[in-house]
Amino acid sequence: MLVIHILDKVNSTNQWAFDNLTRINDSILSFEQSEGRGRGNRAWISPFGGLYFSFLSKRHQLLPFITGVSIIQALPDLASELRLKWPNDIILSGKKLGGILCQDDGNMAVIGIGLNFDNIPPLPNSISLSDSNFKADKTIFLNDFRTFFESNFVISNEDIISKYSSYDCLISNQITWASGSGVAKSINPDGSLNVQTIDGTLNLYSEDVHLGEGVQDV
Structure with missing residues (x-):
């Protein structure tokens, strides 16, 4: 029970x-x-x-x-x-x-x-x-x-x-995190976030991510 x-x-x-x-x-x-x-x-x-x-x-x-x-x-x-x-x-x-x-x-x-x-x-x-x-x-x-x-x-x-x-509210939007910025593209099968940056693509695993160019959001 x-x-x-x-x-x-x-x-x-x-x-x-x-x-x-x-x-x-x-x-x-x-x-x-x-x-x-x-x-x-x-x-x-x-x-x-x-x-x-x-x-x-x-x-x-x-x-x-x-x-x-x-x-x-x-x-x-x-x-x-x-x-x-x-x-x-x-x-x-x-x-x-x-x-x-x-x-x-x-x-x-x-x-x-x-x-x-x-x-x-x-x-x-x-x-x-x-x-x-x-x-x-x-x-x-x-x-x-x-x-x-x-x-x-x-x-x-x-x-x-x-x-x-x-x-998810991040997908296809501009995001920032402590060490960079880019556009959130998709969530990978392992749960990481795939991001397109000016230097290429990368995956985020545990970063604090914010919508837009600034850092004050939800």
């Missing part, structure tokens, strides 16, 4: 999952995090009212992509406004709705999802589902998400990359 631990507040749902969960698909849901973390171990502001959810998963090379696609599929009424931003951001109406953090200890993976649900957006370039006048129910969302995740987990890598690419 699937077990969901529901807590008002934790330090980090991913850390709690690593420390306390032992079975694949068991999960932790919290309404606030005191020490939430994003990619690169950066602080993730996690005010009360958001959705902070982590669960144990089998390992997979494309977990962030499977997760991102499943999140959009679980919010069908907003599908026309939702986008993904390689490699782990969820975008609504051009602003950051949430993010995904997948961590792997060599035996299993923990997938963490942070979404602004009913909370006031913590940053100027962020947005909450409540801002969209869309009344989302966390229980319904999570049930639908898990259904889509299980289905997407078993499809081919090619199909999941194709689905992800159809939602």
Whole structure:
């Protein structure tokens, strides 16, 4: 039987999952995090009212992509406004709705999802589902998400990359990162981002990427 631990507040749902969960698909849901973390171990502001959810998963090379696609599929009424931003951001109406953090200890993976649900957006370039006048129910969302995740987990890598690419806001656009700039062309089968630069093509694997010529975006 699937077990969901529901807590008002934790330090980090991913850390709690690593420390306390032992079975694949068991999960932790919290309404606030005191020490939430994003990619690169950066602080993730996690005010009360958001959705902070982590669960144990089998390992997979494309977990962030499977997760991102499943999140959009679980919010069908907003599908026309939702986008993904390689490699782990969820975008609504051009602003950051949430993010995904997948961590792997060599035996299993923990997938963490942070979404602004009913909370006031913590940053100027962020947005909450409540801002969209869309009344989302966390229980319904999570049930639908898990259904889509299980289905997407078993499809081919090619199909999941194709689905992800159809939602990604970087493809065909000018982007910048710490050491360069170019046009995002495609997402490779291994999940890296293929970019055309003035010197040729290259693949990005974990860089912080920004839309346009500047560095201030979602």
